[in-house]
Amino acid sequence: MAAAADEQLLLHLKLAFLALEPPACVLTLARKAGGGSVTPHVQNFILENCIGTNVGKSPNYAYVETILKKVIVEAELSSDIVIDEIYEELGQCMLSKTNNSSLDMASKIYKDISFLSPTYDNVSSNPVSLVAQLSCSTNMLEGDTGCCLWPSSLFLSEFILSFPELFSKKSCFELGSGVGLVGVCLNYIGASKVILTDGDVSTLANMKANMEMNSLYIKDSQLVIESNNKVECKYLSWEEASDKDLWGCQRDIVLGADIIYNPSCVPHLVRVLSMLLREDNEQRTSVKAATSKETSDEVSEKGATGGRIAYMATVIRNVDTFSCFAKAAADAKLSIVNITSTVAPSSFLPYMLSYDRSSVQLLEITLLS
Template structure:
């Protein structure tokens, strides 16, 4: 016989599993991930309760109000869920069939011809396991590339940006009331996290104009105040700024109006031809005494990367050392909680967190 305590624990676990299912659906996780979470939430089968939850919560009014959604994705989910229930000789609830019939009448891809999909990435609170009722810390609405294999990498969502965002949300005291500057900002996720923890100013940059336009759209989606400029001469006081920055063309004079306390980058160490330019940008931004008349504490940089090519990474370390920059891998001694446990597609195991700072005299 179940005790009251064990029943409460079981209900709490089920609530968490259902929450994971919903968040994975909103994040447009792969259909196999959604199916696994649905089975787990049902205790080994997709019960009528779980099926109704999918219809009400995953396909509810919030989803229907979203203007950029991929009907093919939803159809794939519904087909797999129904096929699994039927193969298990269980009953499919009528509303699940009705939803499938509805989406079968809709075209195959997302509205528009820009190859973008809408994803909601929900970061859980570090103590989400203790309190499921108040578990979501931040929801970032993002337009992302639907096919990163076609050269649209700047508009794709990468593990390093997810990990760097987890780091920011787990250690808000490092970034609160600080001026933060990111190189290679991509979809703008890190900037959204910085704004959430109370950074005094957030400057997001990218060298690709398509990525910059997509980043601006994402700031609008997240109701963030922003300013777009093509250079660094506009002393606008906006809290979040999107700026075009080509590393190979950047000069020291362009950064005169920038006074960052923290510099960030996610997956920026990937092209050996860009390493020299990238390190030069970091060197300029980390010169603490350069900005303003009063000498101040030198900024620090945090870079999250996946080391795909050891030679490229070693080249970065060599150039950084020659530029008198200290690069320390702090991954092993910095606990970063997994705030995205429902994202099966997110592999954080290969992400390294680097701390970069000027070499002390």
């Protein structure tokens, strides 16, 4: 049992490294795996199972260098031996970083987001249920927020994987899709149609690249129509969107993660939500919350009995902005129910120490008749 627990800690360390978790978080996991210090065994594991295995086409030398330096300092402080290979790898990394300085100046980094099965018994033969390969931005503070990975996106992804029956065989439409993580999860659980949208051209291009990297994006529009379990990426500006733009877009379920962030965008977001949730003359399949017996009664009556429904995950960073959204939604006859405490998703990302699940609120939105 102890050996299995040790293997689980090492697995978490590896997955955190591949996800490019903050170096301090990786070091914390390395310390746990070593029973309180970064032992030679853990150092060897980092060299053999972490370094050079990131999904990126080129190594993130700055990240690797930081990890190695922290490992050395931690081991020296705890009087552990620092194996020679760690010093050698650090030297090679610093040399490669100097020779390839333009690579570390690139605006994108590559992350593996691995979803662990919450039911696996310690370390089974295949504890990882899904891996999403994503190109993300390093320039969040320079306005490239659409290409960053946000906590709400992780939370919404866990929600989808926790209740696959709710989304399986449904047409799903996401607003402000960013890097496209939610789309990867929707495809995985068998959504009949997945449409990802964004109003920023550079974000849309990165999203398409991510779908290609995960073998989900089909460029030919006719093939998109004919293909099952494939993702379609579309440009959608909330300010300019009209019923015509949404005509023919299948959607039983609308999703959004961290899209309530700017008061000036709120009226446009509410207008688009209203259009997406409005029933038209097409025949629609009812949305049934076929979750476990324990949670089936916790999904709202509207969502269980039929009609289009939206699920929105958000971190309330500014109370005034959220209040603005709530008022605009009420004026547009949108019902908002906070289901965070009643339909809690399972933890698929226990190794992501930087991910604060408690900060995310899950909203269920429907259009009142």
